[in-house]
Amino acid sequence: MLFYLFTGGDNRRVYLGTRSVRSGWIWRRIAGWGVHLAARTHSPIRVRQSEARCDRAAPRASMRLCEGLYFLILWVQLSQAVGSPLVMDHRSICRKTRRLIGKQAEICRKEPEIVHEVIKGAKLGTGECQFQFKERRWNCSTADKFFGRILNQDRGRGNDWWRNLQDIRETAFVYAVTSAGVTFAVTQSCSMGELLQCGCDYQMKGESPDGSWEWGGCGDDIDFGYTKSREFMDAQTRHRSDIRTLLTLHNNEAGRLAVKNFMRTECKCHGLSGSCAVKTCWKKMPIFREVGVRLKERFNGAFQVMGSNNGKYLIPVGDTIKAPTAEDLVYTNESPNFCKRNRKTGSQGTKGRACNATSMGIGGCDLLCCGRGYKERQVVVEENCKCRFHWCCVVKCSKCTAVKTVHECL
Template sequence: MIFLGYFLFFFCWLARVMSSYPIWWSLAVSHQYSSLGSQPILCSSIPGLVPKQLRFCRNYVEIMPSVAEGVKIGIQECQHQFRGRRWNCTTINDSLAIFGPVLDKGHIQLQSKLFNPPKTVRIYKATRESAFVHAIASAGVAFAVTRACADGSATICGCDTRRKDLPDEGWKWGGCSEDVEFGSMVSREFADARENRPDARSAMNRHNNEAGRVSITDHMYLKCKCHGLSGSCEVKTCWWSQPDFRVIGDYMKDKYDSASEMVVEKHRESRGWVETLRPRYTFFKPPTETDLVYYETSPNFCEPNSETGSFGTRDRICNLTSHGIDGCDLLCCGRGHNTRTEKRKEKCHCIFHWCCYVSCQECTRVYDVHTCK
């Protein structure tokens, strides 16, 4: 089972028990769950956690809402990066496979009070898309937990006091350096807990999870604040900060485009047969810890297919003037498109009045909307 499924399973169950919200990520940003640390019994009540995850939940239950927030921002960033592609990170409400069947291979039967009757969740494929999802969600968890530690919303962690080399002349250490090592540890310990099988998929997932976390560490930067008369910046205090998460999303999207195709090799060790990955093409540079890896070919995502995890592109909005993947020719897979008109109310004829406000009229404008057949 992929770690994203268990993040979803944890918070979907918790939301059903504690509130009436229909989708799991509503809990991630709700203040009513800030008291989770006083309810450790919840961890043992969650079905499906492996012992390592259960111990982690009990030890760090206070930051579990930040874990949910991290998965949420990972989903949002994935949907932004793929918004104009055939596969656009579509999520399924109340389903364990939150990105659809595209993520793993096999069928998993869930026997849980959540599903009546039990629901079979189809998850499939070790593709580029799966590699990106693992990386961006793992990065999102590390990012959200690190930020929660720095802003004080989590009391079991705080600022990073290790990163304090001798500063250059004209500035000194100050503020709260974000402890990305702790955030990465949380992501690694919980997310990778199930990736301990000696098979290729676990090896792929572990690699891509770590690639996402490393992307956060590699993009930390020195953020400074000036002090002095009239903003003269005679002295600066500086601290290590994470970048905007969009920077991470853009970076991981580049890694998706250049992901390394691997092949599976089997060999015997003392513990039995073990699967490992090696690059398919030896004349290319082997992947580093920052690169994404995959070993199965992606479907074209043109038609709905539960076996491949494709939702198809029918009724998707396309760009009639674009020659790229978001254009009606490519996005609609040659099936053609429909056109309809929509009326939208917008502000218009805005005038600035001295001093100091803007007045606008409301206009109705007609737009052509193109959708795939």
């Protein structure tokens, strides 16, 4: 029965069978043996693995996103190779390996499944960026030709694209949250048993100082996720020596540390009737929303810096300002106000944006509309109503229509 599950069943079933048992290391070991055995017996798993290789002849993926998100994953060089849309598929990315260099190309060729997690991490970071900035003038929109220009103003040609990056706060946040997303996605896949190169982290051993619990279970292998994120995200700039390289590497690292330095201890009790006779604990990553909130706080307190005379260090602007830590975000130029549409800077403006007429904060109409005023209109919306709980265990709701007042910037 077990042999059939791992060699003749769907590849996904191997991992679904291990997800719900966080401390079940033996099941992950069995799953690993099953995948290895299946690869040697020409099972469907082997076919799927071969399909995941970087094959230039593979069909083009249908899911595309904008130029800006493309930049987040493979930077601007790869974006220039395929044009505006982003093909969010590791096979399509790997077909462009001639545009990649060094470690990125090596990962694409040898570890395409890691590239898949990089894609997931970039999407995770972009979604968090949009959540954190939803009420600001720049709302991390991924609209074509705008998001990328926030990162890359007046893009140069050839190998000089990096000379024209906008070194503003928003760029710093995008780099950081994307790097954090890649770290999170790779680490999570390790714990879920979805990558053969890694698994649970069993480095923590022994008991607590007071003997009330012991290390066990499936700890998140944050070191593996951190390393892979660093190898891929820093590959294009690691050997350059200019202030933009220092900014990129610093903000990438700040994003990774927002995950790595805030691991929490999670525990589970074992015993009859919940007696907690034995308590095992393991290290777990923070919720990614917490990572986004933390990076947003770093964005609000970002450090303006300049390069040292030898170009090897970042120096804070102002004699009385302390040097930024590795967890802080850094930038060199002040941001535009993002009030008006400007294709050159990547600003979509705030015309037509919904605002809060009663708020005096960032999302209020006064600030969001840049003093231009706003209009009020009535809209009919459909929403859930009369929700009831039915035993067991479903909540059923009716659909009701309601008229709401919305305010939009002029």
